[in-house]
Amino acid sequence: MAINLRTAAVETREQRLGTITAWDEGTAAKLAEQSEYSRGCGAGCGVGNKGSKLCELESPFTQGGSCAEQVVQGQASGILDAVLVQHSPIGCAANQPMNNTNFRNTLARRGMAVRNSLALSTNLTERDMVYGGVEKLQETIREAYRRHNPKAVFIATSCATGIIGDDVETAAREVQEEIGIPVVPVFCEGFKSKHWSTGFDAIQHGVLRQIVKKNPGKKQEDLVNIIILSGTDVYTPMLAELGLRANLVLNLATIEQLEQMSEAAASVSFCYTLASYFTAALEQEFGVPEIKAPQPYGFAGTDAWLRAIARATNREEVTEAYIAREHARVRPIVEELREQLKGLTGYVAMGASFAHGVVVVLRELGIDVPGTLVFHHDPVYDSGAPERDTLGHLVEETGDVENFTVGIRQHYQFYNLLQRVNPDFIVIRHGGLSPLASRLGKPSLQLGDASFPLGYQGIINLGAEILAVLGQKKFHEDLAAHSSLPYRRSWLDEKDPFALARAAVA
Amino acid sequence: MVVALKERGDGLPGAAEQSGPIEQLRYACSMGAMQTAAAIPRVIPITHCGPGCSDKQHNALTAANGYQGGGWGGGGVAPSSNATQREVIFGGTDRLEELIEATLKILDADLFVVVTGCIPDLVGDDVGSVVRGFQSRGAPVVYAETGGFRGNNFTGHEIVARAIIDQFVGAYDGEREPGLVNLWSLLPYQNTFWRGDLGEIKRLLEGIGLRVNLLFGPDSGGIAEWKAIPRAQFNLVLSPWLGLETAAHLQEKYGQPFLHIPLIPVGAKAAGEVLREIAAFAGVSERAEAFIAAEERTYYTYIEAFSEFYSQYRWGLPARFAIAADAAYALALSKFAVRQLGLLPARLIVTDNPPGEYRDAIAAEFRALDHDTEGTVEFLEDSYLIHQQIRSAAFGHKPPLILGSTWERDLAKELKGVLMEIAFPASYEVVLTRSNVGYRGAITLLERIYSTTVSRTA
Numbered sequence: 008m009a010i011n012l013r014t015a016a017v018e019t020r021e022q023r024l025g026t027i028t029a030w031d032e033g034t035a036a037k038l039a040e041q042s043e044y045s046r047g048c049g050a051g052c053g054v055g056n057k058g059s060k061l062c063e064l065e066s067p068f069t070q071g072g073s074c075a076e077q078v079v080q081g082q083a084s085g086i087l088d089a090v091l092v093q094h095s096p097i098g099c100a101a102n103q104p105m106n107n108t109n110f111r112n113t114l115a116r117r118g119m120a121v122r123n124s125l126a127l128s129t130n131l132t133e134r135d136m137v138y139g140g141v142e143k144l145q146e147t148i149r150e151a152y153r154r155h156n157p158k159a160v161f162i163a164t165s166c167a168t169g170i171i172g173d174d175v176e177t178a179a180r181e182v183q184e185e186i187g188i189p190v191v192p193v194f195c196e197g198f199k200s201k202h203w204s205t206g207f208d209a210i211q212h213g214v215l216r217q218i219v220k221k222n223p224g225k226k227q228e229d230l231v232n233i234i235i236l237s238g239t240d241v242y243t244p245m246l247a248e249l250g251l252r253a254n255l256v257l258n259l260a261t262i263e264q265l266e267q268m269s270e271a272a273a274s275v276s277f278c279y280t281l282a283s284y285f286t287a288a289l290e291q292e293f294g295v296p297e298i299k300a301p302q303p304y305g306f307a308g309t310d311a312w313l314r315a316i317a318r319a320t321n322r323e324e325v326t327e328a329y330i331a332r333e334h335a336r337v338r339p340i341v342e343e344l345r346e347q348l349k350g351l352t353g354y355v356a357m358g359a360s361f362a363h364g365v366v367v368v369l370r371e372l373g374i375d376v377p378g379t380l381v382f383h384h385d386p387v388y389d390s391g392a393p394e395r396d397t398l399g400h401l402v403e404e405t406g407d408v409e410n411f412t413v414g415i416r417q418h419y420q421f422y423n424l425l426q427r428v429n430p431d432f433i434v435i436r437h438g439g440l441s442p443l444a445s446r447l448g449k450p451s452l453q454l455g456d457a458s459f460p461l462g463y464q465g466i467i468n469l470g471a472e473i474l475a476v477l478g479q480k481k482f483h484e485d486l487a488a489h490s491s492l493p494y495r496r497s498w499l500d501e502k503d504p505f506a507l508a509r510a511a512v513a
Numbered sequence: 514m515v516v517a518l519k520e521r522g523d524g525l526p527g528a529a530e531q532s533g534p535i536e537q538l539r540y541a542c543s544m545g546a547m548q549t550a551a552a553i554p555r556v557i558p559i560t561h562c563g564p565g566c567s568d569k570q571h572n573a574l575t576a577a578n579g580y581q582g583g584g585w586g587g588g589g590v591a592p593s594s595n596a597t598q599r600e601v602i603f604g605g606t607d608r609l610e611e612l613i614e615a616t617l618k619i620l621d622a623d624l625f626v627v628v629t630g631c632i633p634d635l636v637g638d639d640v641g642s643v644v645r646g647f648q649s650r651g652a653p654v655v656y657a658e659t660g661g662f663r664g665n666n667f668t669g670h671e672i673v674a675r676a677i678i679d680q681f682v683g684a685y686d687g688e689r690e691p692g693l694v695n696l697w698s699l700l701p702y703q704n705t706f707w708r709g710d711l712g713e714i715k716r717l718l719e720g721i722g723l724r725v726n727l728l729f730g731p732d733s734g735g736i737a738e739w740k741a742i743p744r745a746q747f748n749l750v751l752s753p754w755l756g757l758e759t760a761a762h763l764q765e766k767y768g769q770p771f772l773h774i775p776l777i778p779v780g781a782k783a784a785g786e787v788l789r790e791i792a793a794f795a796g797v798s799e800r801a802e803a804f805i806a807a808e809e810r811t812y813y814t815y816i817e818a819f820s821e822f823y824s825q826y827r828w829g830l831p832a833r834f835a836i837a838a839d840a841a842y843a844l845a846l847s848k849f850a851v852r853q854l855g856l857l858p859a860r861l862i863v864t865d866n867p868p869g870e871y872r873d874a875i876a877a878e879f880r881a882l883d884h885d886t887e888g889t890v891e892f893l894e895d896s897y898l899i900h901q902q903i904r905s906a907a908f909g910h911k912p913p914l915i916l917g918s919t920w921e922r923d924l925a926k927e928l929k930g931v932l933m934e935i936a937f938p939a940s941y942e943v944v945l946t947r948s949n950v951g952y953r954g955a956i957t958l959l960e961r962i963y964s965t966t967v968s969r970t971a
């Protein structure tokens with residue numbers, strides 16, 4: 008499963024890992040078993056040629072999702088001293104306002120000066136579709152450089168530029184020579200991958216190829232790369248306890264921080280969906296070890312995660328002391344929370360490995376989790392390390408999840424999924440599905456801050472937040488009594504969220 | 514991979530058409546007009562495009578812009594073909610057909626509007642023939658070709674309106690009803706306050722004795738109103754340019770006259786003038802006078818109360834303003850600021866890229882802000898350039914009032930000004946029924962401007 012940094016475009020997730028976006032055959036254990044880090048379900052119908060081959064449902068009815076370009080936009084425009092150029096008609100850039108609210112709020116959470124995010128669209132029009140957009144691209148890169156004097160420019164390609172065949176690689180190289188800073192093309196045409204998480208791989212691929220120092224002068228033995236999403240910095244204080252420094256990337260990082268990734272002692276993350284490519288490539292190409300452990304959720308996961316970091320950096324003793332202190336601090340509070348949360352049922356809906364972690368935390372709090380929806384499934388992560396089998400870890404540590412579903416954030420299916428389990432509340436990340444839960448009288452806990460549920464403190468955070476969210480029940484129940492859904496009766500009566508998909512292959 | 518761009522019937526724009534880069538965009542692409550469809554009660558857009566297009570357009574318009582909510586059938590409900598490699602290489606008409614078929618099974622709406630993104634428009638999907646197949650079965654589906662490279666959501670809006678008129682409303686040769694008017698005004702969702710504003714405009718028109726096909730928003734009667742379009746006495750285009758193309762089309766199609774008033778009235782002065790002009794055109798002048806008199810009584814009671822603050826506040830009120838908004842709001846709010854609040858224009862910027870043929874007329878409207886105040890409007894869409902222009906404007910020694918969007922947050926801090934988010938994207942506002950137009954909206958706007966001013970140093 009070697010990573011190939013020679014080509015400008017990253018291989019998609021489905022090609023590398025056999026990623027699927029629709030599966031509904033029952034329990035989490037069954038999916039973990041079928042994945043089993045490359046065994047497959049045996050039917051061999053998946054598209055992956057390197058990961059395992061899982062059978063995937065395909066529905067004739069689909070609602071809008073997200074695309075790799077959208078992910079790249081969020082990631083690249085969050086690099087503090089770089090500028091993103093979106094090479095596309097204006098619509099691909101329409102995510103800028105939403106992105107900007109995330110950017111501004113994260114800056115505030117991290118205690119940095121709040122400002123707008125930086126991205127320019129090449130604003131391609133009909134004429135460019137005929138004559139090509141390369142000139143406009145080069146002019147926009149120069150303009151980005153003149154305006155903002157950045158340390159690097161990232162280019163996000165789009166469906167349109169992919170179809171008309173603009174030579175973005177050459178265009179970027181030419182301007183790079185001219186202006187003397189890295190100009191990094193990131194190939195992320197939305198139609199090329201069925202799952203948006205390929206966007207993480209695409210931007211990481213670009214950073215690895217053109218930003219990370221190829222020949223690091225010195226190793227920084229106390230520096231750990233942490234691959235994050237937008238949220239509070241819980242890492243710096245945590246790692247300081249172990250005598251380590253956190254190099255937080257890519258979100259709100261500087262180009263200098265990205266350059267020095269190859270000097271770090273190890274790379275780690277809270278979410279292997281996000282970090283799969285980065286950490287594996289850093290190990291393979293730059294010799295920076297990937298921390299091979301479960302994700303840091305719940306006591307057992309966090310213990311194992313910290314111990315793996317400790318081993319890689321020779322800090323076992325301080326780490327054990329820290330773990331003991333944190334257990335002593337957190338356990339009694341969690342006991343209290345368990346008391347208050349007794350008898351509750353929760354449903355989790357979010358990106359794959361993040362969901363695996365959050366289910367663990369809910370169960371740590373004594374909450375029943377009979378159902379989970381993940382927006383895609385990677386049967387394996389890039390390094391193939393079995394310690395990173397997040398779904399397997401979930402099942403082994405906390406037991407099975409009876410109704411485990413892979414579905415790409417489909418509003419219409421969420422209705423039937425909730426009918427299966429009738430939870431008291433939903434824990435969710437991403438927009439789109441909570442409004443449906445609302446209309447059914449269910450409150451949602453939006454995990455906007457990605458750091459929120461992780462580590463020991465994360466167990467307390469999540470518990471306290473659930474108590475707060477339950478208070479919103481009155482609002483949602485009132486709404487449910489006064490609103491309608493746009494679905495036909497026949498669909499609302501349907502028990503199987505994948506009925507259309509199964510009928511299509513029957 | 515290169516796929517040949519198929520020939521299109523409607524020709525290409527001339528080489529003169531050029532557009533520069535855009536930083537911090539102030540509108541969505543033509544497919545953003547999915548929310549034009551969703552703005553009609555019980556109508557659902559079907560988006561035929563890549564996997565991220567729909568999400569981006571509706572998130573921008575309905576979430577990061579006043580957190581308005583995507584509507585009953587818009588936002589995350591809207592079906593999307595989520596085109597993949599397969600649809601790019603082999604074409605997406607089969608996929609679209611499958612999607613529409615499934616949509617009819619699952620969703621229950623009065624009308625479905627297929628809008629297309631870049632992919633089908635580039636690979637040349639014959640969307641028309643797919644949709645006509647459903648139409649011939651009597652399914653309520655129309656299509657609009659709105660590929661993102663064709664324009665922005667303003668022009669997309671007119672493409673969608675026309676699609677519904679031509680493919681759903683259809684021919685009509687019956688009588689016209691005196692006193693019934695079709696309203697073409699603000700762009701739904703793009704304008705953060707469209708629901709409240711359309712509601713207030715409807716109240717005014719009904720006040721002078723007209724009946725209104727409002728066409729969009731919670732105060733509209735949905736597709737029954739669209740079916741009634743040809744019956745109206747006339748079309749009222751209440752905006753500098755948006756809606757003119759639709760009105761011209763209706764004139765040609767149904768022989769229906771239209772009245773074009775570029776100014777959406779804000780405040781009693783403008784409301785009185787505009788309502789008198791409409792009333793004269795419609796032949797309902799008498800009713801209008803009584804209504805205007807009653808509204809003015811209330812309006813000026815509040816203005817009188819406000820004057821105690823306005824004349825006595827000790828800690829500085831803005832004297833000059835800059836505005837960066839779409840043509841409709843830029844004109845409407847500027848006139849109100851100048852004529853009724855006594856503010857002077859420091860910078861006037863129109864951001865919605867009005868088609869070239871309308872620009873002289875728009876500029877003329879701004880030149881005549883008041884009998885003693887001339888304004889010079891600039892047409893800019895790139896926020897970097899917009900900010901440069903505002904930065905270099907002369908605001909005198911008072912705090913600048915900036916009527917703009919979230920993009921101006923940092924600039925307002927830098928200039929120590931007062932920012933009112935009245936334009937897309939308004940991400941620090943939660944907006945439901947609030948309105949800035951007519952009599953009531955003007956008072957609300959005034960409240961907000963001065964609340965923001967007095968709380969600036971809180």
Ligand code: SF4
Nearest residue numbers: 074099166197563565
């Ligand atoms: S055109 Fe392609 S890249 Fe652009 S938003 Fe749509 S799916 Fe994403």
